[in-house]
Structures are given as structure tokens and as C-alpha cells.
Amino acid sequence: MNQVNGNLVDVHAHLADVRLRERLELILAVSEHQGVGGILANAARRTEWSIVCDLSRQPGVFGALGIHPFFPEDWREETLAELRQALTAPENRGRVLAVGEIGLDFQYGRDNAEQQLAMFRAQLQLAQELNLPVCLHNRKSWPDFFGVLKELGLSQVRGYCHHFTGSVDIAREALDRGLYLSFCGPVTYPGAHRLHQAARYVPADRMLTETDCPDLPVQRYRRLESRPWHVQFVVQCLAELRNETPERVASQVWANWQRLFFPDNP
Ligand SMILES: [Zn+2]
Incomplete structure (x- = not known):
């Protein structure tokens, strides 16, 4: 694919992941060189917040703070207040843009469903209160997710479904x-028919790209960790599925990134 000039976007990368620590500088340099102009670094754990905040001071890197449903043990009495403080801190203004990664995951059962639901509700409500977008993780939990929205009286939510894998009906x-x-590596797998359907179905003005770096590699690098610059292969795949040029898909995704995360500078 021809390189797209700096307008590729990775809306979901775990740059604070310990697996990347030694190589982060190189990863960011290569990503920039490969045309990635925007990366949203998502936190999964409480200990990652300060790392994400530091990273978000680098050009083209922005941050999202939250607790992932895999880590309910990180959710303590004081966590909500700490999250509010970090999200509203003057030094994070314009750099920490979202609440994430948050959501529900019942892939391995519902033993901690109440804990997951409690911390998801709290983080979602905080995002609403602060008018920030959310980065959503939902697995085997769509009815619960829509149930929470209903319960909280939220007919509209500003945010994105990271690594969307649902059916067209869920979409x-x-x-x-x-x-x-948002679509990532798995959409490039030849057998991912349901994902391909969703990728064809999503309107151009609601489509995003990501890597979930270092997880969910693209087909071409299936045995390796993913990197933010791999979004170019996601863009290429979306273009094929949607019968568009990669340049067109990239510019649509860039416009969506701007609209969702930078609504104040249109
Ligand atoms: Zn993630």
C-alpha cells in the first residue's frame, strides 16, 4: 500500500504494557515514520495511569485512563476520585482524552460480574459527567452492556467499541x-466472516482503526506482537472489504478520530 501521509490512526494501543517497555522509543519512531499521526494509549490497570500520562506528552500520542474489566482488584474505594483527578488535571488537558479501557468481559464466567458491573457503571458515569469519550471492551456481555446503558438512562454514548466483533445486529x-x-488485526484474517460483515456494514463516519498493541496481530505478522504502524494493514483490509481506496478509508478514519476526540477544534 502507498504510504498515507501521517494520517493513520491507532485508537487503541497498550503502550504502557510491560512487554513494550524496552522498545517503546523505537516503536513510536517507526510508527511515525510509517504514517501514524495519532495513537490513543489505553490504560488497563491503575499502575499504568502515570505511564500513559507521561506518554501522552509525546507528539501524536494521547491517553485514555481507566480500569479494564480483567482487573477488578485494582478498583478500590479511592479509585474513582483518583480517576476524576487524573482526567481533570490541568497538565493532562488536551492530552488525556478519554476513559478507557473499560467494559465487561464474561468470557471466563460471571463470578465477578457484580464487581465488573459496579466499576463499569462508575467509570461510564464519570465519562458522562466529564463529557469524555469512552473506550469500550465488551466480550460475551452485550446484553449486560446495553442493560447498563438502559439502567443509567443513557440513550447516547460518546465513544467506541474497541476490537468490535459483534454481529450486524449488535453493530x-x-x-x-x-x-x-473500531477494527484491528483480526479483521485481516481470511476466515473472520462475521468481522468482515461488520466492517462492510459500519458507516464511513463511524469507523475507526486500532491495533490493541501488543496483542491481536494482523494476518501478515500473525506470530508477532502488533505495533501501531500495523494499522496500515487494517486500513488496507477495510478498503478491500468496502471497495474503497486505502487513502479514502484512512482519511475517513482520520476525520472520525478528530470528531470523536477533538470536538473543540473542528
Ligand atoms: Zn485493549
């Missing part, structure tokens, strides 16, 4: 709520 319901759908 429609998420889109009706105002959400964006």
Missing part, C-alpha cells in the same frame, strides 16, 4: 447509541 444497536466501531 446496529451500538451505532444507534452513537458509538463508533
Whole structure:
């Protein structure tokens, strides 16, 4: 694919992941060189917040803070207040842009469902209160997720479904709520038919790209860790599925990134 000039976007990378620590500088330099103009570094754990905040001071890197549903033990009495403080800190203004990664994951059962639901509700409500977008992780939990929105009286949510893997019906319901759908490595797998359907279905103005770096590699680098610059292969795949040029898909995604995360500078 021809290189797209700095307008590739990775809306979901775990740059604070310990696996990347030694190589982060190189990873960011290569990503920039390969045309990635925007990366949203998502936190999964409480200990990653300060790392994400530091990273978000680098050009083209922005931050999202939250607790991932895998780590309910990180959610303590004081965590909500600490999250509010970090999200509203003057030094993070314009750099820490979202609440994430948050959501529900019942892939391995519902033993901690109540804990997951409690911390998800709290983080979602905080995002609403601060008018920040959310980065959503949902696995085997769509009915619960839509149930929470209903319970909280939220007909619209500003944010995106990271690594969207749902059916077209789920896609429609998420889109009706105002959400964006984000695609990553698995959409490039030849057998990922349901993902391909969703990628064809999503309107151009609600489509995002990501890597979930260092996880979910693209087909071409299936045995390796993913990197933010691999979004170019996601863009290429979306273009093929949607019968568009990669340049067109990249510019649509860039416009969506701007609209969702930088609504104050249109
Ligand atoms: Zn993630």
C-alpha cells in the first residue's frame, strides 16, 4: 500500500504494557515514520495511569485512563476520585482524552460480574459527567452492556467499541447509541466472516482503526506482537472489504478520530 501521509490512526494501543517497555522509543519512531499521526494509549490497570500520562506528552500520542474489566482488584474505594483527578488535571488537558479501557468481559464466567458491573457503571458515569469519550471492551456481555446503558438512562454514548466483533445486529444497536466501531488485526484474517460483515456494514463516519498493541496481530505478522504502524494493514483490509481506496478509508478514519476526540477544534 502507498504510504498515507501521517494520517493513520491507532485508537487503541497498550503502550504502557510491560512487554513494550524496552522498545517503546523505537516503536513510536517507526510508527511515525510509517504514517501514524495519532495513537490513543489505553490504560488497563491503575499502575499504568502515570505511564500513559507521561506518554501522552509525546507528539501524536494521547491517553485514555481507566480500569479494564480483567482487573477488578485494582478498583478500590479511592479509585474513582483518583480517576476524576487524573482526567481533570490541568497538565493532562488536551492530552488525556478519554476513559478507557473499560467494559465487561464474561468470557471466563460471571463470578465477578457484580464487581465488573459496579466499576463499569462508575467509570461510564464519570465519562458522562466529564463529557469524555469512552473506550469500550465488551466480550460475551452485550446484553449486560446495553442493560447498563438502559439502567443509567443513557440513550447516547460518546465513544467506541474497541476490537468490535459483534454481529450486524449488535453493530446496529451500538451505532444507534452513537458509538463508533473500531477494527484491528483480526479483521485481516481470511476466515473472520462475521468481522468482515461488520466492517462492510459500519458507516464511513463511524469507523475507526486500532491495533490493541501488543496483542491481536494482523494476518501478515500473525506470530508477532502488533505495533501501531500495523494499522496500515487494517486500513488496507477495510478498503478491500468496502471497495474503497486505502487513502479514502484512512482519511475517513482520520476525520472520525478528530470528531470523536477533538470536538473543540473542528
Ligand atoms: Zn485493549
